[in-house]
Amino acid sequence: MNALGTLLLFPGGLALLLVALLAEWISRKLLARLQNRVGPRWFQPLADTVKLLAKEEVIPEGVHRVLFEFLPVLSLAAVLTAALAVPLFGVVPATSYAGDLIVTVYLLSLLTLCTSLAGLITDDRYAAMGGLRVLSQLFSYEAPFLLALLGPAVAAESWQITRITAHAGSNVWMLFTQPVGFVVAVIGLMGKLELSPFDAPEAHTEIVAGSLTEYSGRGLALFRLSRNVALVVGLTLVAALYLGGVSDPLAFAVKTLALLLVITTVQALFARLRIDQTIGLWWHYGVLLALGQWFLILIGKGAA
Amino acid sequence: MTTQPDSAATPKRFTIPIGPQHPALKEPGFFEFTVEGETVIGATLRLGYAHRGIEKAVVSRTWVQNLYLLERVCGICSHIHSLAYCLGVEKLAGVTPPPRAQAIRVLIAELERMHSHLLWLGVAAHDAGFETLFMYSWRDRETILDLFEQISGNRVNHSINTLGGVKFDLTAEQIVSVLKAVELMEERARYYLDLVRNDPMLGQRIRGIGTMSAAEAHRMGVVGPTARASGVGRDLRVEAPYAAYTAIPVVVMLETDGDLQARFIVRIREMFESCRIIRVLLDHLPEGDLQARMPRRIPEGETIARVEAPRGELFYFIKSNGADMPERIKLRTPTLCNLGSVLALCIGRQLADIPMLLIGTDPCFSCNDRAVVIHQAGNREKWTWEQFRRYGNEALR
Amino acid sequence: MNAVETALQTALEHLAPLNGQVTTPEDGRRDVTINAGDLLEGARLLLDSGWGYLTAITGLDHGESEGVLEVLVHFCAGAAVLTLRIRLARVGGELASLCALIPAASVFEREISEMFGVTFSGSPDTRRLFLPDEWPEGVYPLLKESPAAAGEA
Numbered sequence: 128m129n130a131l132g133t134l135l136l137f138p139g140g141l142a143l144l145l146v147a148l149l150a151e152w153i154s155r156k157l158l159a160r161l162q163n164r165v166g167p168r169w170f171q172p173l174a175d176t177v178k179l180l181a182k183e184e185v186i187p188e189g190v191h192r193v194l195f196e197f198l199p200v201l202s203l204a205a206v207l208t209a210a211l212a213v214p215l216f217g218v219v220p221a222t223s224y225a226g227d228l229i230v231t232v233y234l235l236s237l238l239t240l241c242t243s244l245a246g247l248i249t250d251d252r253y254a255a256m257g258g259l260r261v262l263s264q265l266f267s268y269e270a271p272f273l274l275a276l277l278g279p280a281v282a283a284e285s286w287q288i289t290r291i292t293a294h295a296g297s298n299v300w301m302l303f304t305q306p307v308g309f310v311v312a313v314i315g316l317m318g319k320l321e322l323s324p325f326d327a328p329e330a331h332t333e334i335v336a337g338s339l340t341e342y343s344g345r346g347l348a349l350f351r352l353s354r355n356v357a358l359v360v361g362l363t364l365v366a367a368l369y370l371g372g373v374s375d376p377l378a379f380a381v382k383t384l385a386l387l388l389v390i391t392t393v394q395a396l397f398a399r400l401r402i403d404q405t406i407g408l409w410w411h412y413g414v415l416l417a418l419g420q421w422f423l424i425l426i427g428k429g430a431a
Numbered sequence: 432m433t434t435q436p437d438s439a440a441t442p443k444r445f446t447i448p449i450g451p452q453h454p455a456l457k458e459p460g461f462f463e464f465t466v467e468g469e470t471v472i473g474a475t476l477r478l479g480y481a482h483r484g485i486e487k488a489v490v491s492r493t494w495v496q497n498l499y500l501l502e503r504v505c506g507i508c509s510h511i512h513s514l515a516y517c518l519g520v521e522k523l524a525g526v527t528p529p530p531r532a533q534a535i536r537v538l539i540a541e542l543e544r545m546h547s548h549l550l551w552l553g554v555a556a557h558d559a560g561f562e563t564l565f566m567y568s569w570r571d572r573e574t575i576l577d578l579f580e581q582i583s584g585n586r587v588n589h590s591i592n593t594l595g596g597v598k599f600d601l602t603a604e605q606i607v608s609v610l611k612a613v614e615l616m617e618e619r620a621r622y623y624l625d626l627v628r629n630d631p632m633l634g635q636r637i638r639g640i641g642t643m644s645a646a647e648a649h650r651m652g653v654v655g656p657t658a659r660a661s662g663v664g665r666d667l668r669v670e671a672p673y674a675a676y677t678a679i680p681v682v683v684m685l686e687t688d689g690d691l692q693a694r695f696i697v698r699i700r701e702m703f704e705s706c707r708i709i710r711v712l713l714d715h716l717p718e719g720d721l722q723a724r725m726p727r728r729i730p731e732g733e734t735i736a737r738v739e740a741p742r743g744e745l746f747y748f749i750k751s752n753g754a755d756m757p758e759r760i761k762l763r764t765p766t767l768c769n770l771g772s773v774l775a776l777c778i779g780r781q782l783a784d785i786p787m788l789l790i791g792t793d794p795c796f797s798c799n800d801r802a803v804v805i806h807q808a809g810n811r812e813k814w815t816w817e818q819f820r821r822y823g824n825e826a827l828r
Numbered sequence: 829m830n831a832v833e834t835a836l837q838t839a840l841e842h843l844a845p846l847n848g849q850v851t852t853p854e855d856g857r858r859d860v861t862i863n864a865g866d867l868l869e870g871a872r873l874l875l876d877s878g879w880g881y882l883t884a885i886t887g888l889d890h891g892e893s894e895g896v897l898e899v900l901v902h903f904c905a906g907a908a909v910l911t912l913r914i915r916l917a918r919v920g921g922e923l924a925s926l927c928a929l930i931p932a933a934s935v936f937e938r939e940i941s942e943m944f945g946v947t948f949s950g951s952p953d954t955r956r957l958f959l960p961d962e963w964p965e966g967v968y969p970l971l972k973e974s975p976a977a978a979g980e981a
Binding site: 161162163164323324326327395396397398399400401404 | 556559560561562563564566567570630632633635636
């Protein structure tokens, strides 16, 4: 398969987008069933996206027009680029280089930054409020999430995702050797994607749709797509690092799916945390737990 | 005296408008809070965005027609409005409904109380971002709406009441389904009570939030579950029993914490009490007629009917001049009373406390907005669709 | 004498300084007709002694022929209802606001004010409560001459 195909069709590009929409459907459907609702049909996320893309995009007064239109594109580009270095669907990633773990995490954060900025550039106070909350949340979950991903990296003595997955594949699942890191990573992923109970940045009973309040049509569609892609990339990353690396694609798909089910179930269980409670949770427990785990790994390494 | 502005000593005053369209308020009300820093120094409200002019409309309709109109004051507690009206009119006419009718009235009122409390539980959970609880409680509420449909054919405006009694009897089959529903409600209420008391995440959002002391609740004249959550035992079912409550003693559910959690707990505990009342009623359901004969013209006089609606005391003042239409009907809904009180209570509190205080009263804007005529004197032309459209466009501009 | 009657008797004793005219419209109720200037004092006498709470304020138009507008201020304590009745002129009636004493009275007063045209002096908030902003000045919908709907008059 040539390079263009890898980028545009499989595993990146089109296949990734479709799987991202599928992941949204699975998550929504399961959440609905857990809440005793019927839930959407299988093509609903795709239909939503097509509908939004076809709709008029309203650009509110008082925003920087170029920035307003550029932010969704940038965020989608960032997450699609992030996908290049992770073993999507269990196949060999399109690119691999020393330190790509850090780059991937950074690119995923770019989505959050774009979302925040999208709220802050408008005159809408709900959006501004949402933008601020997104930023506060970014500062609170980013550190523990990164620390949780670095645990496997330290164990594998590499910053390169393929090396870490290879190490993970030939050893005991890191879910068992680093359980705390796994929990922090999963919750960090939920914080990153603003999933309930960490959905204060888009609490619709308080601030409508948070930072994306003013977005409609194409911009909204792209932001939604970016978030879904980020979900798949994040799940892939956590599954590859913590659930025994990348063996055969089918087993890997099952692992990723299981992780998605876990995340969705957690969403159904809790009431939303206030933004101060979210931050408190992360800095009081998340960071300490991840750091403690890290020290244990380092001590273990030193002893070996 | 210095001319330098001292910004530290006098924090800036801001006015924060909330509504009439706001994501947290699903109903149209407009609140305006003046804050100094984070402290509220002024609070006021503006209503009327859903006005239907009912208090004016009742004087040009007959006593029987008004029964149907007043039932539509509220979309949640429709039965209790018609009940208050019937009690008042029956008092004026000197008619006592038969015992079976009185029992059925109370039965429906208690079912309605449960469905109203479940509705509030869902809305409050939704505001706290607990979507699963929202979905669960509204699913369980469906059980009661289905019962209403089975008994009367309607889910919301059931028209059970009529002047002098009730319209629908309970068949043996319906009694079985009511009992089954009551059993389910008790089971669910147990689950919700445990959840509200012990769920740590929900607890973080509701414990110690929006606290109102007993003294404050008493002084402000707060009514209903909001008062009972603050330890003020105002409940007309006990203080001034009406219909079948005269025969069935009601236990008033009291909580002393006065915070949002206490308001959750009071409402859920009241569901148990409602279940108990319904069981007692069905065990001792009197036999006999459903209606007493009512005169077409109601004798001259004025009366006050007060009943305990799900949200608190509902007050009806009815004046008859001996004709076939009322001279004046005044209604004061529990929400108006509680909103006025809560707003007065807001002064001097932190802004973050306010939404929870408001939500805790279970505000019903439909109940409030009832008393305005649509057409202005001297401007009584009929609009064509085109004129109406143009008016809409201009209003938007 | 039952508890309700006892409560009402207590209330009447508290209100004795006003020399109001007491009537019994029905069981469990007493109406005390007082002068317009005595409303605030009446409310103070009741609340200072801890008797009941302000339940509602009713406006009652007696029509153009009588030229009287009554304002009924209802206080309740349990099943006992005590009503202070004040007779006002239909046009330009004025009462002292109860807000200083009972802040929650504001909403009731605003409703009476916009529906019947009674002015409550000393009220902190005299804006409309229910009527729209563009409602014409001086048109009070619950007065008898106001039409209930288009086509009536």
